[in-house]
Each structure stands twice: as structure tokens, then as C-alpha cells.
Amino acid sequence: MSLGDFFAMGGKAFYVWGAYGVTALLIIVEVLAVSARVRNARGAAESGGGSR
Amino acid sequence: MSAHSVNWFRFASPASFPPLARALVPWFAIPSALLAAAGLYLGLIVAPADAQQGEVYRIIFIHVAAAWMSMFIYMVMAFWSAVSLMFNARLAAMMAQALAPTGALFTFIALWTGSLWGKPAWGTYWAWDARMTSELILLFLYFGYLALRNAIADARRADRACSVLVLVGVVNIPVIYFSVQWWNTLHQGATVSLTAAPRMAAIMLTAMLLMTLAAWLYTIAISLVRVQAIVLERERSVSWTGPAEASQ
Amino acid sequence: MSEAALHPPAIDDSAWRGVSWALARDLRLALRSKSELAVQLLFYVIVVTLFPLGIGPEPGLLRTLGPGALWVAALLASLLALPRLFASDFADGTLEQIALSPHPLPALVLGKILAHWLATGAPLVVLSPLLGMQFGLEGEETKLVVIGLVLGTPTLSLLGAIGAALTLGVRGGGALLALLILPLYVPVLIFGAGAVDTLRGGIAPTGELSMLTAALLAAIVGAPFACAAAVRIALD
Numbered sequence: 001m002s003l004g005d006f007f008a009m010g011g012k013a014f015y016v017w018g019a020y021g022v023t024a025l026l027i028i029v030e031v032l033a034v035s036a037r038v039r040n041a042r043g044a045a046e047s048g049g050g051s052r
Numbered sequence: 053m054s055a056h057s058v059n060w061f062r063f064a065s066p067a068s069f070p071p072l073a074r075a076l077v078p079w080f081a082i083p084s085a086l087l088a089a090a091g092l093y094l095g096l097i098v099a100p101a102d103a104q105q106g107e108v109y110r111i112i113f114i115h116v117a118a119a120w121m122s123m124f125i126y127m128v129m130a131f132w133s134a135v136s137l138m139f140n141a142r143l144a145a146m147m148a149q150a151l152a153p154t155g156a157l158f159t160f161i162a163l164w165t166g167s168l169w170g171k172p173a174w175g176t177y178w179a180w181d182a183r184m185t186s187e188l189i190l191l192f193l194y195f196g197y198l199a200l201r202n203a204i205a206d207a208r209r210a211d212r213a214c215s216v217l218v219l220v221g222v223v224n225i226p227v228i229y230f231s232v233q234w235w236n237t238l239h240q241g242a243t244v245s246l247t248a249a250p251r252m253a254a255i256m257l258t259a260m261l262l263m264t265l266a267a268w269l270y271t272i273a274i275s276l277v278r279v280q281a282i283v284l285e286r287e288r289s290v291s292w293t294g295p296a297e298a299s300q
Numbered sequence: 301m302s303e304a305a306l307h308p309p310a311i312d313d314s315a316w317r318g319v320s321w322a323l324a325r326d327l328r329l330a331l332r333s334k335s336e337l338a339v340q341l342l343f344y345v346i347v348v349t350l351f352p353l354g355i356g357p358e359p360g361l362l363r364t365l366g367p368g369a370l371w372v373a374a375l376l377a378s379l380l381a382l383p384r385l386f387a388s389d390f391a392d393g394t395l396e397q398i399a400l401s402p403h404p405l406p407a408l409v410l411g412k413i414l415a416h417w418l419a420t421g422a423p424l425v426v427l428s429p430l431l432g433m434q435f436g437l438e439g440e441e442t443k444l445v446v447i448g449l450v451l452g453t454p455t456l457s458l459l460g461a462i463g464a465a466l467t468l469g470v471r472g473g474g475a476l477l478a479l480l481i482l483p484l485y486v487p488v489l490i491f492g493a494g495a496v497d498t499l500r501g502g503i504a505p506t507g508e509l510s511m512l513t514a515a516l517l518a519a520i521v522g523a524p525f526a527c528a529a530a531v532r533i534a535l536d
Contacts, residue, residue, distance in 0.1 A: 010107035015172050019111045019165040034278050041284035189483045196480040203470045212533040213466045220526055224484050231487035238494050
């Protein structure tokens with residue numbers, strides 16, 4: 001398959017890339033959100049002073 | 053309770069769990085990424101176009117993985133919920149809590165990709181077929197869990213209430229699925245299931261399998277990260293209010 | 301109770317007494333607030349009336365729509381009535397007393413749910429033939445709707461009670477309860493409304509009625525325990 005064909009997906013690019021694209025986006029958002037969340041939690045635990 | 057002062061963190065979680073979880077994450081994250089790369093390569097580039105559906109069938113590689121995970125995650129949540137109720141184990145309840153958002157996400161992805169596949173393949177974005185309708189109801193079950201979790205302020209009560217909710221849900225899922233199937237045939241709805249795959253060449257099956265495994269490993273990895281955050285957040289809120297709050 | 305000290309009751313004995321005690325008490329309480337019950341019944345009537353208003357008065361369409369509309373309205377009416385099952389007892393501390401009683405909590409809960417259904421579900425069923433006429437339903441179809449509702453509405457009360465107990469005193473109560481419970485209601489709705497469609501197709505709806513019966517029996521057996529667990533969680 002040529003690169004052009006790959007992106008065109010037989011004319012159904014909207015559907016295929018709409019599906020793959022949104023999925024990729026959502027996964028990325030989830031990873032970023034969870035990473036931020038745990039980073040915050042760790043930061044707060046260290047500075048806020050959980051008694052350990 | 054003996055004479056020595058009780059480390060009440062042990063009731064919330066083994067204090068060593070977050071570091072353990074953190075250490076485990078790469079062991080799941082990296083294989084997940086590799087499997088996904090392999091699966092995408094096979095599915096998008098190597099696998100041939102389908103005779104009837106052309107290129108658009110390739111959506112299946114995400115759709116099936118997501119749908120499978122959406123169901124599987126709920127089962128795992130039910131397992132951890134049962135454990136948490138039976139053994140009064142808080143970490144188990146936190147695992148269920150950590151899995152829920154990812155489960156909801158996969159359910160949404162299954163619906164989204166199914167819809168985008170349905171339009172070019174069968175002419176409509178939403179055909180009320182049995183599987184998609186059941187998947188939609190599953191999404192509501194996930195939302196219900198998240199909403200209940202959010203609405204109850206006390207973490208311990210939320211753990212137990214959500215555990216009961218998931219167990220009630222898991223018992224009902226087969227009933228719901230069966231009834232939706234019935235409903236569909238009764239009303240002579242879409243006779244084509246939107247997950248009716250084109251006849252699968254071995255390479256397509258392999259790609260599907262790789263993507264499903266990748267999704268599974270991803271779920272474990274992301275849940276292990278999320279559960280760290282949950283444990284730390286709870287420890288923090290307990291430490292602010294003092295040991296009395298943690299008394300069981 | 302000295303009676304209990306002299307004759308430690310068999311589990312069944314205590315359970316049955318628990319059911320009847322809770323049933324009698326809750327019915328008595330319900331009958332004291334008849335206007336509240338009447339309002340809930342009116343809700344059912346109004347919701348049913350909304351469907352033709354939303355879709356148009358064309359008789360053929362209404363006939364097709366009728367059973368579904370009656371059932372959906374019954375679901376919503378059931379949801380509306382559920383909070384009253386535990387809320388007032390919870391608020392004034394009686395629920396805690398009830399949980400401490402010697403009778404098994406699942407039995408007491410079953411009694412409460414039964415009373416709740418008699419007060420809120422049964423009137424709905426009685427009214428449905430009348431409302432069915434709005435959709436041009438008559439004869440066999442109406443009978444089937446009524447039988448279905450007789451089997452279905454107690455199931456709705458039983459399942460809904462679990463949700464009511466889980467959301468006791470929780471903010472966002474009503475809408476949250478709906479979100480939790482409506483997915484569980486779906487099978488009852490499908491078989492209840494579907495029965496009429498099957499009948500219209502010329503087949504006896506024994507399958508659907510069996511499903512409704514099975515669901516009811518399963519709910520009678522399972523829901524009180526889940527609900528009691530949820531009540532204890534709310535009380536802790």
C-alpha cells in the first residue's frame with residue numbers, strides 16, 4: 001500500500017481515522033491525566049506531611 | 053489491637069504498595085506499547101483489504117479489543133469488590149476504583165468505533181443491534197459506579213456501596229444481555245451484528261489478538277498508576293484529619 | 301421480648317414475623333400520607349399522557365406505542381416513589397433501630413418493600429387499563445399489560461430498593477438513583493412491553509411471562525439480602 005492509499009483508506013478515511021484517531025487521543029488523555037494525578041498525589045504526600 | 057501503637061496506614065493499604073505498584077508499571081506498559089505497535093502494523097499495513105468491506109473493516113482491531121476489555125474490566129472490578137467485601141480489604145476496593153475509569157473509557161471506545169464502522173458498512177451510525185445496545189447499557193453501569201463513588205464522601209462507605217453495586221451489576225449483566233438479544237430479535241432489528249467480522253484471515257486474527265493483549269496490559273499498567281494516586285490521596289486525607297477518622 | 305427468651309424462634313419464624321411486622325408498620329405509615337401516594341399516582345398518569353402529546357394522536361401509532369409507554373411510565377413512577385422507602389426512617393433514626401431488631405434485616409427489608417409496592421406499585425397496576433384506553437388498547441392486550449405489570453412492578457420495587465439503600469442520604473439522590481437502577485430495569489421493561497408485541501404477532505407470550513416470573517422470584521430471593529447489606533453500609 002502506498003502512503004497515499006494508507007491515509008485514504010479506500011475513501012473511508014473519515015471513519016477509519018476517526019476511529020483510530022479518537023481512540024489514540026483518549027488513551028493519551030488518560031495517560032496524561034493519570035500521570036498528573038499521581039504526580040500531584042506524591043507531591044502532596046511529601047509536602048503535606050503524611051506521617052510515615 | 054495490642055499495646056503498641058497501631059500504624060493505621062496498614063488498614064488503608066500496605067504502606068509498601070505504592071512503590072511496589074510503581075515498580076511494576078513498566079513491566080506492563082512497555083510490553084503493551086510493543087504489542088500495540090505490532091498489532092497496528094499487522095492490522096493497518098500488512099493485513100489485506102477485505103473483499104466486502106474494503107479498508108474500513110480495519111476498525112475492528114480497536115473495536116474488538118475495546119469491547120472485550122470493557123466486559124473483562126467489569127468482571128475484574130466485580131472480583132476485587134467481592135474480595136473487598138469478604139475480607140474487608142481496602143486495597144481490593146481501591147483496585148476496583150482504579151479500574152473503573154479505564155473500563156468506562158474502553159466501553160466508550162467500543163461504542164464510538166462501532167458506530168463509525170456501522171455507518172460505512174451498514175449505512176447507519178446506530179442500529180440498535182443487541183451487542184451495541186448492551187454495550188451502551190454497560191456504559192451506564194460504569195457511569196453509575198463512578199457517580200456513586202463521587203457522591204459518597206466517606207471513602208469507606210463508598211468502597212462498600214460501590215462494591216455492592218458492582219456485584220449487583222455483574223449478576224444482572226447476563227440478564228440484560230439476554231433480554232436485549234430477545235428484544236432485538238422480537239422487533240426484527242438489525243440482523244447484522246455490528247461485530248460480525250469479515251471472514252478472518254489468520255493475519256487479521258493475530259492482529260486482533262495482539263491489540264486485545266495490548267489493551268489488557270495497558271489496563272493493568274494504567275490501573276497500577278491510578279491506584280497509587282488513590283492510595284496516596286486517601287493517606288493524605290486521613291493524615292489531615294488524624295487517626296480517629298481511620299478507626300474501623 | 302420475653303417470648304423470644306422463652307422460645308428462641310426458629311430462623312424462619314423470626315423471619316416471617318419480621319416480614320409481617322415491617323409490612324404492617326409500613327402500610328400503616330403509608331396510609332397516613334394518602335395524599336403523597338395520590339401525587340405519585342398522578343405522576344404516572346401525567347407521564348403516560350405525555351407520550352401521545354409528544355407523538356401525535358394518530359391511533360395506529362398510539363396503539364403501537366401504548367404498551368411501551370405504559371411500561372416506561374411505570375418505571376419512572378417506580379423510581380420516583382423509591383426514596384420514600386427508607387428516607388424518612390433514615391432521617392429520624394428509626395432505620396437504625398430497625399436494623400438492631402432481633403429479626404433478620406433481609407426479612408424486615410422484604411416487608412418494607414412489600415408494603416411499598418402495595419402502596420405505590422399496585423395502584424399503578426389498577427389504573428393501567430384505564431390509561432391503556434388512551435392508546436386504544438383493549439381486551440387481551442390490556443389484560444397482558446396488567447399481568448405484566450403485576451409481575452413486573454414488584455420486581456422494580458425490589459431492585460429499586462437496593463438502589464434506594466445505596467444512595468441513602470447521598471447528595472444528588474434522585475438522579476443518581478435513576479442512573480444506578482434504570483439499567484437493571486431494562487430486562488423487566490423489555491419482557492413486559494415485548495409480551496404485547498409477541499401477542500400482536502399471534503404468538504402466546506408465555507416466554508416473556510416466564511421471564512418476568514423468573515425475574516420476580518429471583519428478585520424476591522436475592523434483593524432483600526443485597527438491600528440489607530446496602531442498608532447496613534449506609535448506617536455504619
